[in-house]
Amino acid sequence: MTETGNNAEAQRQEAAASLLNDMETAAARMRELIVGMPPQDLLGYLYAQYMLKAMSAQNVGMQPEEPPEPAQPDDLINENQFLLEYVHAVLASDPPPEEVAFDEAKCAELYDTSRKLRQNAMFYAMATSADTKDGAFGPDTADIEYRAKATWVLLRGNRYQVLEGEFYQYVLAPHDDLLKEVYGVGADDIAAGFQAMTDSTRSGHSDAILNMMDSFDAVHAIQDEQGVDLGKAIKIWAEANTGQLAAARSAMDDMFRGGVANVSRHTNLPAELLADLSYRRGEEVEFFAAGSHTGTPYRTLPARKKPLILLGSDYYAIDPCFTRDAGYRALLFNLLQRKPDYKAAFNERQKAMSEAAFADILSDQLPGARVFQEVYYRDPITKQWSENDTLILVDDVMYLVEAKAGAAATIASPALDFGRHAQSVQDLVIKAYKQCERLFKYLASADEVSLYHSEGGKYVEFARIRQSDYRVMVPIGLTVESFSPLSAYCKELPQIVPLLGRHGFVSLSIDDLFVLRRLLPTPGQFAHYMEVRQAMAALRRAHLFDELDHLGAYLKKNRFDEDMANQLKEGADFVMWDGMSFEVDRSFEGEHWEAGPFPTQAFPDEVLKLLAALDASRSPGWLLAESRIRDLGEDGRNNLAAMLAQLRKSLNQNPARYFLFGRDVRTPLFIWMQRSGDNIDWQKVNDKAAAAALLTAGGSVTGIMVVATSGGTYKTAYTFPVNMPGPRSEDNARIYDEADRMRVRAASHAAPRVPAARQMPASARFNAGRNDPCPCGSGIKFKKCHGR
Structure with a gap:
């Protein structure tokens, strides 16, 4: 390395060290501020600020005839979301002090310190990734390492809260009997509880406001009818409406004391289940422990382990974005802790669920399909028997799905160990890719090949197929949970090349399938999208963030893969499209989102x-x-x-x-x-x-x-x-x-x-x-x- 190069590297290391020190200092100050205020009052303030900003973004700077501009993530999501994660982390790490008082000036300082910490975390991601010359993702490792670190800090995946219950209902159904035995409620009730949890944070404030308005209208009506003052009218109304009075008090709590996050009140989930998903005050000992990166967002936030916190006698979902991922993992982990002898049956049921998911969830998109599970064949090279999860044949389209039932998202920080962070994704993607590759090579080994089932230790032929019958062949790696953005970037791995030189490998999650089936309701729409998506998967150095961005680009641009390929041909080194999921995101907003209309391509x-x-x-x-x-x-x-x-x-x-x-x-x-x-x-x-x-x-x-x-x-x-x-x-x-x-x-x-x-x-x-x-x-x- 030249002297200039050495100097530049030294400067980056010095900058990284300075940023790390600033982050640790800011995190310590945030800890002091958060622990020094009543948690419910602080939550009420933070949620109210978020609602005010969201309302302001919807109403300012828009002309009636113009569509709304996308809300800025920095304003509406990251600021409050990042801060809520730290509130959860501090409450999990510190026992409650004896006496504290709410202070709005401290809240202002908290916001300011949080912004600086988040900003420095992003600069730190740049400084610590720039020197990466090569790695798991070849020459693109530095860029992907930066994006992994940035995502770790800023974003928790693109989730639609209205689909929480649907997701939980599907993935917990295999364990329904054991859930009832352990917690007294089954998959449907737990799914309804998680949906109620997210609905409360999504629409709890507006519901509370409507409740209060109804109460105020009733009180003013008494004033007008009886000619009494406001105090007397309130007393008369309260005596006649004891049930509504309790609801009004709950609405006040939702509006001003973080009650929208109180899952004990807003769900019917049993206390035993909520306890398994929750920290008690002071229980977490690792996040602020002495050592490098102490208290910074590059340690594993406690919300990634347990999404709830016990405050007094009630459980709170302080951070709504981790409820899905951390809640699902924590629930299954504790289920096995309570019933360790269920491990073998658990694995078998998870495997069956994940292998059936693609054909099951997308049944309307795969009419008349022949679906084969646990497909065996003798590898023509090794002469050993190999197995694939799910082969789906519909008309002249073939989908080969390799499902991974384990958790897709690692809780290992990419800053502390990017290799481990990336390896967890590679393990999922490359294993699925290799399994697909073997079958594709087998299909190409002869004009017609035989497929087998394993029955009683013997392999029994059940079908013969010809590769030439299939115009489209899509190998798919399917995970239970989303692991964006690395799933979209895995096509840059040196090992991932189009199978047989032309069939791009696609990574999807069960999360994605619930969205795809709504926005691509016909077989023709879905099959064409998968053709375009596969072409995009084979196009290196052209990226969108996640599956929802791919879907949005397809609905808006149709053959967006060709547009991006042309940009590369015109001399672009790397093409990245951002914000393509906006119209998709909007379709899952609002009280009546199910009624649509969902975005679609225009046809005469x-x-x-x-x-x-x-x-x-x-x-x-x-x-x-x-x-x-x-x-x-x-x-x-x-x-x-x-x-x-x-x-x-x-x-x-x-x-x-x-x-x-x-x-x-x-x-x-x-x-x-x-x-x-x-x-x-x-x-x-x-x-x-x-x-x-x-x-x-x-x-x-x-x-x-x-x-x-x-x-x-x-x-x-x-x-x-x-x-x-x-x-x-x-x-x-x-x-x-x-x-x-x-x-x-x-x-x-x-x-x-x-x-x-x-x-x-x-x-x-x-x-x-x-x-x-x-x-x-x-x-x-x-x-x-x-x-x-």
Whole structure:
């Protein structure tokens, strides 16, 4: 290393040491401030400040006709979230003092100190990652190490609180009987409790305000009716409404003393379960223990171990963001502590749940799928028997899912031991990847291969499959919990390359599946998203934060993988898109979020009818046809819709119409539209389709048969094979002659005599009847417009 390099490294080390000292000093001061105030009053203040900021962000600087801008994470999440984690840490680490008083000036100092600590933590992440030259993620290790550290400090994963109960209900269902035995409640009740817990922090303040407003309205009504003063009216109301008085007191507690975090009051979870998830005051001994990084966010926050805290006789969920991850892990850990002999059965049930999750949760997206679990085969190289978790075959799409039932997220700090932090992720990802790789190599080892089940120690063949039958093959590593952002970055691991040179490996979590099934409700939508997602997984040095950003980019940009690939081709060293999940995030907000609408890609009605007809028929090849249509951009979709509508409306005069769409692209469509009730002349269909194939760039055409009425009803739609004819011969001369006629008709309209605004798609020009309205949209008959 040069002298200049040595000096730069020394300066970074000195800066890191200074930042660490500042962080430790700030953490110690925060500890003093937090322990010196009543916890309920402090919580009430912090939650109220968060609500005020959220309301301010929604109402300031917005024009009525403009959509709201994304809320700034620094303002709305990180400031309060970071501080709440420290409140939890201090309360878990320090016994309660004898007498303290709330002080708003101390709160102001607490916010200021918290901001400085968080800011220095980010600078520290930069300073301690910059020198990393190589590692688990190759040349990108420094960048990924920084992002892992930054995420450790700032973000706890992109969670939707309204889905907490759904998640818990699914992942706890395998242990329902033991949960009832240990805690007296089963998976459904526990899931409802966790949902109530998150609902309280999500909407507790607004509920409390509405409750108080109703009470005040009732008191003012007594004033008006009886002509008494306010004090007398309150007394009259209280005597007549003892039940509502208790609710009003609870609402006051929710609004001003952190009552929204009181899970003893807002859930029906048993005390034994809450105790297993909670710290008592002063119980935590590691976070502020002497040593390097003491009290800094680069130690493991106590909330990562137990998310609740016991204050007096009630349990509080001070930090709402760790309730999901830490709560799930803490619950299962304590379940096994109470019932250690359940370990073997626990592992088996977790395995079965995680292996079934993909096909189970996404059952609507996988209609008629053949689902095989615990698939065995003899490795052609080692000659040993190998096993894969779940193989799903639907139409011409294959999903191979390797599930990992263990906790995805390590509680090891990336700053104290990035190697261990990264290794926990690698163990999940690489093991799943290698298992998928073995099966893919087996599928490619012969034209047809056999698959087996293990029955009574013997391997019994249950299916034979051909790799050539599957247009899309997606290997997937599935975890119970999300482990963003490293899951998205694992494609940069040197070991992770597209299987068989073309099938990118995708990391997902059960969390992700609950969102995907809502926003991609049809099989065609989901299959196309997985195609795009797989292409993105194979694209190195182009990143989005997590699965929800990938989903948001897809809904907004469609083939966003191609956009990012083009940015790399244009000279970008590294491409990172941020904030793409905004529209997805918004769809899970609000009291009536389930009613939607959820964000979706825009399609003209005519194209939607075609997609619906394909989905209704689900004939072999329907996912291929949907994929080709969904690949189109906005202009392509509009042009296709115009052609479909134009030809459909002419079915009263013509029993059948056809057109070649996108002849110059890689995936052209030959669409034959048949009038409903008329017989299809398949000889004519095949001849015309084969002739059209001769006009395309690559000769590969997807044929779609559409049976419709001129009035707009699509009776059915399905694919049919389009065969490229062999060399010209006497038998196929008619096809070549038809291709020549098509070519001449298309060429004759290459320079239309109408303004550019009335140009029609090249794919439409060669096949419009002379008396039909011109497909260009001019409203003039074809013979007087482009047909001249």
